[in-house]
Structures are given as structure tokens and as C-alpha cells.
Amino acid sequence: MDQGQGITEDSRDWRVRLDHSRDLGSGFAAPGGEFTRALYEWSFTVEGKILQCLIANRRLVELGAGMSHFGYAMACVCGAKNFVAVEPFYADIQEASVQSFISSVTGQLDRIPYKVVAKDMLDYLIGEPDDLLCVLACGIEDCILPGVDYRKKVETEIARTMQKDSFFISSHSDLFPGDLTDIEISFPRPSNPRISDRLRLHGGREALERCGKKIAPYLNYS
């Protein structure tokens, strides 16, 4: 710890990354707010089981996955086909975290294929075909994005790349892709029930038809 400044090795590391991301101007390497973790922990609750219906057999892509393995862990628990963590600034830490999680659960959980992609989310989405993915974004608020134009482009790309019968799963994020219906669910954070987490599910007609019955009970949940 630096005397008098409260800077640890870890905090210095994220400040260096944040300065670097500011220089690039393509988004800010703000450290994680544990939003993905909260969603993963919620997936074990009775209400949170809905995530299995949304994620099972999908190609789950997390935009701005941060430093921790919770997106990958949730993808495994919910039976995704595979998982991509898109994270330009902490890809090395994300990779190490997923590897360490995999070692810690060997024999207890079915592994699924995964990739960590050290790319900006817009660049990543532009390279994906139409109608393929299930997209997840946790903590992707306006303050970490470079501007409104950039956000609109990301929203367009999410709407284009997401499978038509899938939901865009958004927790504490300011992204509103296309003309999709959005359903808001608030839940007490399992590890700290005094905090309320905000989840939004954005889906079109096919997604609502496929998961409508499962979603109906949650419409009054918040």
C-alpha cells in the first residue's frame, strides 16, 4: 500500500488500465460492480431459475465481462452451448479467473467451451452473423461507454446478432436494442439482500412466445 494514498497494487492496476482505456476512447475500463456475480447467484434461487430457460442451449456472449468468471459459471449452470467473454481491458484477468474456476469445480460441473475475446464490444458484434447469439450485458451503463452514437451502434448490433427467439439479458445496463419488449425484474442480491438488482429482459415476438409462460409470473415480481 502506498503510504497516505490508499493505493494498493490491485487498485493501481485498474487505474493504469482505466487511464489506458481513456486514451483509446473506445470505452472505460471501470472495475466491475459485481453485477454479473449477482445474476449468477440469483440463478440458484427459485425465481432465478428463469435464467435456465433463457440461456440453455444458447451461444451466450457477455459484453464487458470484467475480471471474474461469473458469466462463464452462469453459462455452465444454465446449460449454455458455449460462452464468449468480450472484454478489451481485463481479458488476461478474465481468462485466469475462468481457468481457476474450472480447476475448482472439476468433476462437479459440466464444462462448456468458452473463449475470452480481447475486443471492443462493437468490433466484436460487427464480426458476428445475424440471428445467432444470446447476449448478456451486466454493468454496461452510459458512463463506461464513449458516447450516445457508440451506444446506438451497439444496440443495433445486439438486435441484429441475437437469435430471434432469444432475450437480450441486461442487468444494470443502459442498452435498449431495437423495438423489443422489455420486462424488468428487481431482485434482492443473494449475497447482500439490502441491495436490489435490476434485470431487464428484452425480447421480440418469437422470444415472448417461446418463454412467455415462464416469464408471466415474473411480470409482477419487481
Ligand SMILES: C[S@@+](CC[C@H](N)C(=O)[O-])C[C@H]1O[C@@H](n2cnc3c(N)ncnc32)[C@H](O)[C@@H]1O
Ligand atoms: C462496470 S464493469 C462490469 C463488469 C462485469 N460485467 C460485472 O458486472 O462485474 C464494465 C466492464 O466493461 C468493460 N468495457 C468498457 N468498455 C468496453 C467496450 N467498449 N467493449 C467491451 N467492454 C468494455 C470494462 O473493461 C469493464 O470490465
